[in-house]
Amino acid sequence: MSALLSAKNLSLSFGGVHAVRDISFDVEQGEVFSIIGPNGAGKTSIFNLISRLYNADSGDIVFAGESIISQPAHRIASLGIARTFQNTELFEHETVLNNMLIGRHVHRCSNLFSELLFLHSVRKQELEFRRIVEDVIDLLDLQSHRNQVIGSLPYGVRKMVEVARALCIQPKLLLLDEPSSGLNPEETEDVSFWIEDISRDYGATIIMVEHDMNLVSRSSDRVLAIADGAFVALGTPSEIQNHPDVQRAYLGD
Amino acid sequence: MEVLQILISGVSQGCVYGLIAMGFVLIYKATEMVNFAQGELMMLGAYLAYTFINVLGMSYIPGFIATVISMAIIGVVIERGVLRPMIGEPPFAVLMITIGLGFILRAVAGAIWGTETKTLSNPFTGSVARISDLSVGYENLAIIVGTLTLCVTFYLFFRFTRLGIAMQAASQNQLAAYYVGIPVKRIYSLVWALSASLAAVAGVLVAPVSLLEPVMGFIGIKAFCAAIVGGFGSLPGAILGGLIVGVAEQFANLYLPPGIAATTAYVMLLVMLLVRPQGLFASIQQKKV
Structure with missing residues (x-):
């Protein structure tokens, strides 16, 4: 080791x-x-x-x-390296799903034009990201909160969402x-x-x-x-x- | 018919306010500073276009593109040189800096291009589109079409692209943005680039309908009112606020005693602050205690 x-x-x-x-x-x-x-x-x-x-x-x-x-x-x-914060640092106005998807930011490899045209490669990448996010959702039992906006969630759930976002970075x-x-x-x-x-x-x-x-x-x-x-x-x-x-x-x- | 005619000129004026207001909102959302030099950036854009097209003899479209690119660079330079050293300083100090920046830009423009008014040559002057009884100047049409195109592009950019989403993330929570891998400082520079090139577009579009002079940037104050009417911090709000102020101004021009029209934007601002302080598209919520 x-x-x-x-x-x-x-x-x-x-x-x-x-x-x-x-x-x-x-x-x-x-x-x-x-x-x-x-x-x-x-x-x-x-x-x-x-x-x-x-x-x-x-x-x-x-x-x-x-x-x-x-x-x-x-x-x-x-x-x-991914981290969470003592008092949670989330994107307050976005849904749980979007907060997790942005965890994939560093893994996204597409350029401005293919994104604007939503080419096949971009679509494939989105699907893959969504699958990774869903796995994390299952692991941390966040299914029922998937489309809720962070601002409306209780503190305990927010802490879980932050962990979930960190995991999406893999x-x-x-x-x-x-x-x-x-x-x-x-x-x-x-x-x-x-x-x-x-x-x-x-x-x-x-x-x-x-x-x-x-x-x-x-x-x-x-x-x-x-x-x-x-x-x-x-x-x-x-x-x-x-x-x-x-x-x-x-x-x- | 007359009403419709005024409506159209109001819309085209409103689009100009809206474009400048969008510049305010972009910078405010990303960096939580209000850039009071936004109107002066527009003025600078118009003068750069004048230099490229009238002085250097470029044709309109290449001149337009050169203007937008140069303004993007100027935006980055301003962010790096003037505002980045101010990170962590009180908001009031930053605000004073941007007001000062406005003064400097006006003075510099006056020194370079002189204080007498100039006209930007453009392919629209004099041509008028006739739709049944309506006649719309091509320069006004260009403003409306240009604004619409920009709105759609911005929507797609913020909705679908990695960079656009990173910009939204950096504006919502800097720390969180850092730890999902977003280079927040570089994003700030890009926001300034975007905002300055937006001002450049507004400047080039407005130049055929107004004259070029160093004080033309004062229109930025009206655009600031428009941004508040629309709900400071909302991009669709900025455009809508601009349209409302622009149209109201044109009607006030026609139906109210002379001179009153100039106060329309401010009256609307006061009314909005009394009736619905968060603006039409509320993006700033009241703190619950």
Whole structure:
């Protein structure tokens, strides 16, 4: 097994605040890797570094053998990395279906004129995209919401649509930012099921930032604990839960 | 018959407002800035056409195309050079920049082409199409046909093409657009290119019916009213708002005391803001609390 993604000595600060300090970790191909930590520990900052929303002060990120530290944010999807957001970032005025179809944007290879004329090749491509989207709809049980506009959907469904859009990119690496935040206990339980499905059916490697320790222990292969932007511990969920440094980070001395 | 005649000239004037209003809306939707130099872009387009056709002696259609292409480039240059450095600044600062840009463009046009009025030579002047009793000047017909063609092209572009859809995506949610792989900044440049070339088309079409002068861009203020009447942020709304303002203005010209017609656009704006502030095609929703 080789590492799909390696973070090497990442550091990031905003003015005097050190959001991420010298963090390194490897994520193996096919695993579910969780990042935990108290509020403000720098979990989402690490995500934003990987997805190139923030520029690291120092360090490197290597994805599939290639450094991505200076790639622009819009190149991330075509490299095979998809992400979701803590508070969902969707196209509010569009339907679930359109939100998912645009996930295929980077895979679309047709030019302006063939699109305007709706040539055979464009039609074939559309049909293929639609099939991929329908598979994702089936996986995540979104059938009944297919033609609804995002603005009219409850929060839990929106979070699912965001995951669905990310899957339509057919990513090698999926970044889930607090998939259970704002969900009720029942929905949170579902999260662990679809994470398993995604990992199995799509072969996607998953990195997840999560607060719910139940979900983390059930779904993750390995867990990275951080506090105040710095490394605390890395290991299996049970190792992390019983780690004295982790308990100190959450509860104090 | 007279009513119909006025209706047609109102529609052709309204199309010009609509084209400029579409430029406002395009930039606003994509970048959430209001470009108050939109009218000046139209003026610049008209002067460029004058340079290509009257000064350099190109014939009308190649001159037209050269104008549209040059304006697209100017649009990109303005976005890159003037507005991109303003990303993250307060909207008011950006607005002031575009107003300032309008002043600069007027001054530059005055310096290059002079302040006296000019006429763009065109293949329409003097020819009139007669449909039974109606007579429609070819220049007005060209405006109407040109606007219609552009509307259809825009509809197809935004509905079916990868680029058009990417533009809509970038205007709805930048972050989400980035992470489905859309280069949002490049899209902004393209939106400015599109908007400036739209202004160029408006400028070339309007030149035969109005005279070229550096202050002709003030028509942009009326077009701005039209965009609000139509519902700021909606492309069909921009055209419809333009048509309504244009037609109302022509009728006011005929039936109301002289001078009143000039205020039509603003009166309609005030009425619309009182009665239906979101405009005809509401694309901006009131925040629910």
